[in-house]
Amino acid sequence: MAAGLPADDRARLILEAVQRDGYQTIEALASLCGVKAYTTRRDVIGLCDRGLLRRKHGGVELPPEGENLAYPARQVLNIAAKQRIAELVARDVPDNATLFFGIGTTPEQCALALTDHPGLRVMTNNLNVAIALSRNPSCEITIAGGRVRNLDRDVVAAEAHSFFSRFSVDIGIYGVGAVAEDGTLLDFGPDEIEVRRNLAQHCRQRFLVLDHSKFGRDATVRGGHITEATAVFTDRPVPPAIAGQLKDAGVRLVVWSDDASELASTNGRG
Numbered sequence: 201m202a203a204g205l206p207a208d209d210r211a212r213l214i215l216e217a218v219q220r221d222g223y224q225t226i227e228a229l230a231s232l233c234g235v236k237a238y239t240t241r242r243d244v245i246g247l248c249d250r251g252l253l254r255r256k257h258g259g260v261e262l263p264p265e266g267e268n269l270a271y272p273a274r275q276v277l278n279i280a281a282k283q284r285i286a287e288l289v290a291r292d293v294p295d296n297a298t299l300f301f302g303i304g305t306t307p308e309q310c311a312l313a314l315t316d317h318p319g320l321r322v323m324t325n326n327l328n329v330a331i332a333l334s335r336n337p338s339c340e341i342t343i344a345g346g347r348v349r350n351l352d353r354d355v356v357a358a359e360a361h362s363f364f365s366r367f368s369v370d371i372g373i374y375g376v377g378a379v380a381e382d383g384t385l386l387d388f389g390p391d392e393i394e395v396r397r398n399l400a401q402h403c404r405q406r407f408l409v410l411d412h413s414k415f416g417r418d419a420t421v422r423g424g425h426i427t428e429a430t431a432v433f434t435d436r437p438v439p440p441a442i443a444g445q446l447k448d449a450g451v452r453l454v455v456w457s458d459d460a461s462e463l464a465s466t467n468g469r470g
Contacts, residue, residue, distance in 0.1 A: 205233060210243050212279070218253060218262055219413070225259040281411040281435035282306045284456040286313035288433045289407060292454075293371060295319055300364055300399045301329040302374030303354040303392065306409045308332060310373050315339075323367050325360045325395060327353040342367075356391040364399045372403030376410055378417035383426040383445050386419035393423030405430040412436040427451055 205213070210233045217232055218224050230240040244260050247253045253260040286309040293299070296319035301307050303326045311332040314320060318338045324330055325344035333339045346359030355363075364372075374396055377387040387393050400406050408429035415438060426432065426442060427449035435456045437443070446453050 205235075207243065210235065210240070211247060214240070214243060214247065214260075215252060218260055223256060223259055223261040228259075279309075281413075281456075282309040283313075284435050285409050285411060285433050286310040288454050288456060289373065289409060290314055290317070292407070292431070293317060293320075297321075297371060298323075298367075298369035300324065300367070300369050300372035300374070300403050301326050302372070302396055302399050303352065303356065304375035306375045306411065307373050310409055321369075323364065323369065325355045325363060327355075356389070356395050358391075361391070361394050361398060363395070364402050367402060369403045371405045371407055372399050373407045373409060374399055376408065376414060378419040379410065379415050379426055379442070380422075381416065381439070381441065383442055384422050385424040385426060386417075387421050387423060388419050390421055390423075393421055397423060400424070400428065407431050407433060409433045412438075415439055415442065 213233055214224070214229050217229065226237050226240050226244065229244065230237045233240060233243075244253060244255070248255050248260065254263055282305060285306055289310045290313040293314060295317055297317075298321045301311060301322060301324035305328075307326060308328045311322075311326075311329040315333065315336045317336065320333070320336065320339045321342075322329070322333055322339060323342045323344075327343065327348065330341050330343050333341055344355045344360040344363040346355045347357045348355055376385045376396070377392070378385075380386055385396075387396070406429045408426065408431070410432070412435055427445055429451055431452040431454060432438070432446060433454045437455055438446070438453065443453065
């Protein structure tokens with residue numbers, strides 16, 4: 201029981217429980233957070249009003265399948281996993297590198313992990329990444345122009361489709377909405393797919409960053425394959441079929457280990 205937690209921490213626990221286990225009653229969430237039911241009811245009303253959850257029969261559930269969670273919900277879901285992935289990526293990015301950053305919360309965490317790297321040059325359509333890296337006084341940042349998605353704080357509309365083709369960089373860091381059982385990359389809109397393809401075509405190494413929840417998740421738009429990455433960074437072992445595909449394609453798989461001195465990694469290109 202997590203008695204005495206502040207409201208933000210209770211919200212994170214609630215979102216993680218619903219993401220992990222599906223529908224939750226108010227009583228179960230109150231027990232999880234160590235507070236009275238009326239406090240939890242107030243918490244979930246706020247989360248539902250922000251579009252992060254949906255009320256249902258005395259409890260809450262995720263928004264309908266095929267719809268992505270709102271960005272603030274994704275920022276706190278699986279946050280520890282995303283931070284571990286970011287630590288792995290930061291070890292692989294050299295000082296003075298040129299980088300692309302795509303959209304999403306895991307690339308955002310990777311940016312935060314690079315705020316001490318000197319001499320970076322970054323091109324991105326992710327305003328959260330730009331803000332994070334602006335803390336790094338030696339980082340030069342170029343952002344895509346066009347219409348901003350207010351909640352997500354990114355640019356994926358038509359003006360951004362060709363943004364990355366203006367450059368050639370060392371490493372592209374990008375996420376994905378979901379990975380199908382056959383390794384197909386999935387997202388929630390065609391603009392997201394188009395911009396990611398453009399990013400991947402104009403970098404010498406492609407770092408796909410995703411936590412374990414993306415494997416087997418539903419999304420509606422197909423675009424690309426996991427084996428097109430140079431390296432895949434994740435927080436848990438991937439499904440065996442996916443691991444086999446990566447090995448056959450020579451894609452480096454880097455998986456977090458709780459022993460910080462030991463990383464599970466396959467040998468491959470990159």
